[in-house]
Amino acid sequence: MLKAVILIGGPQKGTRFRPLSFEVPKPLFPVAGVPMIQHHIEACAQVPGMQEILLIGFYQPDEPLTRFLEAAQQEFNLPVRYLQEFAPLGTGGGLYHFRDQILAGGPEAFFVLNADVCSDFPLSAMLDAYRHQPHPFLLLGTTANRTQSLNYGCIVENPQTHEVLHYVEKPSTFVSDIINCGIYLFSPEALKPLRDVFQRNQQDGQLEDSSGLWPGAGTIRLEQDVFSALAGQGQIYVHLTDGIWSQIKSAGSALYASRLYLGQYQLTHPERLAKHTPGGPRIRGTRPAPFLIFAPHPSLLYPLSHDSQPQIQR
Secondary structure, eight states, X not given: OEEEEEEEEOTTSOGGGXXXXXXXXXXXXXXXXXXXXXXXXXXXHTSTTEEEEEEEESSOOOHHHHHHHHHHHHHHTSOEEEEEOSSOOHHHHHHHXXXXXXXXXOOSEEEEEETTEEEOOOHHHHHHHHHHSOOSEEEEEEEOOHHHHXXXXXXXXXXXXXXXXEEEESOSSOOOSEEEEEEEXXXXXXXXXXXXXXXXXXXXXXXXXXXXXXXXXXXXXXXXXXXXHHTTTTSEEEEEOOSOEEEOOSHHHHHHHHHHHHHHHHHHOGGGSOOOOTTSOOOOSSSOOOOEEEOSSTTOEEXXXXXXXXXXXX
């Protein structure tokens, strides 16, 4: 029995995604014709043994989000629930705060996916790797060039065992060309280190706040507080993928993600692609023409061609 958690953040994040996020919450913004997080839910629903999908974030459960959850449950015939944080809790705080709901029913393991990534989500391959060599934390990794790697969490692995020996989030100098994709598979044991971080935060806060109600105790950063701290201790491993992947942090990167997903649709969702119809628009070629993607800074252009390898977009 498996579960999945999708971390959708909150309205205080994603400012680089404006103005697209003014009308619709970033997790529901259409990417390749469907809401951004529908790609995640589709991938999770295809994993055998998946019993429940949980969304964790700080958004108000408004009408668009509620409608999306209801439609997703009907389409995938799976419970899809939203758990709202009482405050922004970081990438790990929500997992610890809602640990009882995540562990309800006794899952063998649970996937954790950042909402703002585009991927072909090799979840079944990750599950096979986990079952072959069970450990508390399994991270999905891919490769980047030396310059690109500085914008991501960097992983130094043992090439024989794939253990994560060293982890640095957005280093100032080159560490490794293996980067963190923001897609994980955790065992129930993974929540124990999160508890340790919470208790340590609580103790540190009490030194400053005699009331014992320090609000920052619940904020846990998976990358800095857990991965960096536990690297090299036999608890964290990496599964490498050569599939598509990019972050969706800006309007330009949303276009790039759409291009990647559309390139997969011929195999995964041909029904979503335009078809020749009598009297309809004329469609030329089998693939979209090359186009330009704008980086967050308007002076930078990323020309993309069909023959080029997918570029990692910040």
